[in-house]
Amino acid sequence: MKQHLLSAWMVLDPLYFSCTRLTYLDETNNIFRVRLTKYKGRELLLSDGTRIAKNDVLVKIHLHNVRLLRDIYPIKSDVRRARVIYQHVLRSLPGIETFIQSHKRSDEIKGIIGITTLCKGAERLGFEVFSISNPFYNWLKWVTFLPILLLSVNGNSLQRLGKKTLPGYLVMSKDKLKLLYSSTHEK
Template structure:
């Protein structure tokens, strides 16, 4: 059943990619991120480095390339091993994300990065701040939209075991300080 759904997802993903206005951040496709610029519409957030994220600030919204990851993780049974691989791939993608921002025509306006995920364990080590969404309806909506991804990438779980989604933020300055290539 999962194999069939993955095949359908492979067909639907390019359509989603097109309509969501996502961009690949590297030509050789080593990154697990697809991104788009967005204006933040949430509540005021103060990040751990003191950066204030306010309504209408320009952020780079990151999306994990889930179909790419699902294909790579399909044969791995261990949830711990899957988590380690995802962590490593995100870590390797962060300098590519920084290069993308530094070469973007709107780089001066970009204040930081935002993502939303159920995979928020260990992301602090990557430099992200984890912020739970305030709106209960939005939390429920995101839980439901993440359900197919959870089904395809892990063992079946009861609805009560579905983790809540969290926002991930990192300021542009913290991204630079953490992932700037040392020459």
């Protein structure tokens, strides 16, 4: 059943992509698709002192879920699946940094933001995690993530679906992204 749902999603994904204003950074290597957005949530203060306020310009990051699910589908271990996702994101963040630096609105962009249920381990990548304060929006995002959650967990993990799967904001300032992931930065 999961294989049929994944196949259907692969067919529908190009339609979704064409309706969302998303941009591919690199179709073969980058797990993210992005677009500029104006932030509409509550004010956030990041650990490096960056303030994210209403109408600030951010790069909204979207995991390319179909590609990701296709890559992790054959893997049985949840730990191994998490490791594969982590590696995809780690390899893809320098591409986002390059996208921001070369964008014509680079000076306006304050950082990156994504909404995900994959918050565990995000701090190791440099993200800060913030809860979604609006209960309706939180529920709506959880419902939209439900198909992804159902396709991404093994049968024995289904009972844990409700626990620790609430969506949250992942945010990183442009300066921190540059510090951690710039291709010109000496590591």
